[in-house]
Amino acid sequence: MSTHSPLQVARYAYVPRLPPVLRRPIGTVVARLGDPTEAASDREGLKQLFPHTYGAPIAGLVEGTNEQCGAERTVGVVLSGGQAPGGHNVISGLFDGLKAANPQSTLLGFLGGPSGITNNKAIEITESLLAEYRNTGGFDVIGSGRTKIETDEQFEAVAATCEKRNIDAIVVIGGDDSNTNAAVLAEYFLAHNMRTQVVGVPKTIDGDLKNDYIETSFGFDTATKTYSELIGNIERDANSARKYWHFIKLMGRSASHIALECALQTQPNICLVSEEVAAKRQTLDQVVAEICEVVAKRAEAGNNFGVALIPEGLIEFIPEMGRLISCINDILAKNADAFGALSDAEAQREFVGTRLDTDSAHVFGLLPKGIQAQLLVDRDPHGNVQVSRIETEKLLMEMVEQKLAVKREEGAYKGKFSALSHFFGYEGRCAFPSNFDADYCYSLGYTACVLIANGLTGYIAAVRNLAQPSEQWTAAGIPITMMMNMEQRHGSRKPVIRKALVELDAAPFKAFAAERETWALTASYVFPGAIQYFGPDEVCNQPTQTLKLEHHR
C-alpha cells in the first residue's frame, strides 16, 4: 500500500505564492538599505557585544540589479527547536532561490538541529529529496534539536565545520533563542574574519517571536487552526451531551497567543490568559475561584457543561507559582549532581521541598504529588522548565472540583461537575501547513536567499503585510540586534530577542475581553472545521484572527 495520502500527493503540486517583488528574476532583486538602526533598549551594552553587526540598517527588498547574485554558493540550513508547520517550505524557498541564482550552488542541511553544525553532520538537499517534503508538515527532512551554541568550543566547532565545508552562509530556522544565537554567530564570524553569513527565519507555533518588524512567526497559523478544529469539535460534543466540562490545555511555553487565537476562533466558555493572571497578580486559588464562578453560574441555568481553554504557560505566570519554579530552578542548578543521584520521586520531592524558602515551601506543599514531581523534571538546554509536561489542566480540574464540593456543603452550588482533560500541543506542530503557512514559509526561505545574495549577515528574514492577500506582501531583512535587549538569564545579563507576550491593551485581547462574559454563560461556540487547502478564499486563504485584529483588517 502507498505510504502517501491523497492529500500529500495533491499538496506536492501546490505552488506557493511569493510577494510580488520575489516573483521577479532573482538577480533583479536588491536590498535597499535604510538608516542605521538602534535596539529598543540596552543600546550601549548591545553595541559593545555586537561591535560588527550592531546598528545595521533595515534591508527592504526592491527591484534592481544584483551583480553578485549569480555567484556559486554553499549554504547550510538548520532547523532549531520545536517543530512548526512550514519548515519544509522554508527550505524549499531557500533551495529554489539558490538554484535560480546559480544551479551549481549547494544547499546543505545540518542534521538534528544546531548539534549538526558542531558535529559537522549534514546532507546535501537535492531536488529529488525535497520533492518528498514540499508543502508537508514536520521537520523530518533533516530533523531538529535544541542544542544551544554557547561555549568557546562550540563556536570553534562551528567555525571548523564552515571552513571544512566552505560554507558561505548559514540559515537558522528557529525561535527567539535560536535567532539570538544566529546574531551571536554572525558577530563571531565577522570578529574572526570569516566570510560565513548568518540569516535567521522566525519560527515557532507559540507566536511569541513578533514585534514591530516581524508580524508573526511561522507555524502559528496552522497550529492554531488545527487546535481550533479540535476545540470546535469538542464544543459541539459538549453542547450535544451536555454533561461534561472539558479542560483543554493548549501549547505555548510562555505567551498565551495560541490560547487567545483559539478562543477568538471558537468562542469557548472560559479562556485563561496568563498575561492577565500575572497582571492581576492572581493566586492559584483566585484562578480556581474564577473558573468555579462560571461553572456555578452555568449550572444555575441547567448547563452542567462547558469548555475551558488553559494556556500551557499559565503555571509560571501565577506569581506564587512563578516564584516557586524559579526557586526550584536555582536549587536544581546548584545541586545538579546531588539531585541527579536521587533515584525515586519521593526523595527528589523531599530534597527540593526542604531547600525552598518558606513561602515557596508552603505553595509546593499545597500541590498534588504528581504536579510536584512534574515541576522537578529536567530543564531544557535553555534552563526553562518544560511546561508541556506539567498537567495544569488536571491540577485546575482537581482544584475546581474540591472548591465546588465546599460550595455545595455551604449550599452555594447545586450543579453536577464532571470534567475531562485534554492537551493539544504536538497534534498541531506537524500538520500540513495551511495555504498561509505554505506561502509565508516559502517566501521566508526565498527572502533568506536574497538577503544572502545581497551579502547581508546578522539579519532575520521578514515578510510583511500578512493580513492582506499575498499579492500585497513585501519582503525585507531586519537586523537581529535591533530586536534585542539584555535580560537576566542563569544569573547574568545576556543579549536576547525580547519574547512577545499577549498585550492586554492590544486589539486581539480587547476583542476577546469584550465578548468573554457572553461566551461564559451562553453556547456561542464556533466550529471552524478542518483546515481547507482547496476552495474559496474565505475558507482556505484567511490569516489568523490575531493578524487581522492587529492589522485592522
Ligand code: FBP
Ligand atoms: P519552540 O519555541 O522551539 O518553537 O517550541 C515551542 C514548543 O512547541 C512549546 O509550545 C512547547 O512548550 C515546547 O515546544 C515543547 O518542547 P518539546 O518539543 O521539547 O517537548
